[in-house]
Amino acid sequence: MFETRTLPPDLESVREEYAPGALVVDVARDFDTIPPEAAENLGLVVESLSPAAYPKEWLPDDAPQALRRYASSDFTIGMPEHGTVTWTDQTTPPVVLVKYRAKGTPTDFLDFLIAEALVQAGNDDVPEQFLPFFGAQYRELADAIPLGPSEVYQVAAALFDGWVGLQTRDEFASWEGRHDRLYDAWVDAGERLDDRLASLPRLVATDRLSFAEATEFACSAIKHERDLPAPFSALDTAAYLDHGATYAVQWAQKTFEQLADARDDISDAE
Incomplete structure (x- = not known):
């Protein structure tokens, strides 16, 4: 199910810089979450497995089953929000997994996604999923x-x-002039977001895009350093970087309070 992927020289250089020793593997079938019994086959290609587990008290009573499974002691690799490339540090060394669906992805962009996963996997401050980021919050x-x-x-x-x-x-x-192919893929992917970003408030206001979908789109643009419309622009700040989950919760509280006030104003005007 897992086959070691051969990396081009610039991607190999990124691996050595950010996550030396990390494995990059192709997965023979597509997945959101690999079944635990299949995920355990990673034990054949890594030194050890250390399945994550988190307190059930962190979860609301109506939390989705996928999140409950991730919080449990089941060896859970991949979650619904993860895209074409995902990674895990529940193994030693960390593993970057390229899903089967990647076969239709342009080469330069796919290699950027792998490079992004390597950067994340090599950053001790970045967990592989949002639950340990938010914790009890x-x-x-x-x-x-x-x-x-x-x-x-x-x-x-x-x-x-x-x-x-x-x-x-x-x-x-920083890859400009060092890993130009990957840098260009990062820039190109960001530029492709701009038109949609500008129209996000209108799309949400006209119910053509849900708030959750708009948040997903806007937040994906942060890594490309694009200009975000309000209220999402408040997330592109040093305060969010520094205060993390606490800031995110406060942003959500303030944003939905403002949305409720705006709806009340419209009702009063009518």
Whole structure:
């Protein structure tokens, strides 16, 4: 199921710089979450496995099953919010997994995604999933967001993605002149977001995009250092980088209070 991937020289250089020893493997089938019995096959290619587990008290009563499984002692690799490339540090050494769906991804962009995963895997401050980032504050976040559990999950994953982007984007920018192919892929992917970013408030206001979807899109743009519209621009700050989950919860509380006030104003005007 797992086959070691041969890396081009610039990607090999990124691995040596950020996550020396990390494995990069192709996965023979597509997945959101690899079944635990299949994930344990990683034990054949790594030195050791250390499945993560987190307190169930961190989770709201209506938390999605995927998050409950991740918090449990099951060896859980990959979550619904993870894209074409994911990584785990529940192994020694860390492993970057390239999903089967990557076969349709342009080479330069795919290699950037692998490079991004290597940068994250080599950063001791970045966990592989949002639950340890929020910890017990995930309940506070859920209380602040008047949406269903799946949308709360989506917003949480997006907010975490944005915070990670604040951690990593300076590294991507530094690749100009060193890893130009990967740098150009980072820039190109960011430029492709600009038109949609500008229209996010209108799309949400006209119910053509949910708030959770808009948050996901905006936060994905943070790692590309693009200009964000309000209220998402408040996430592209040093305060968020420094205060993490506490700031994210406060942002959610303030944002939804403002949305509620705006709806009240419209009702009063009518």
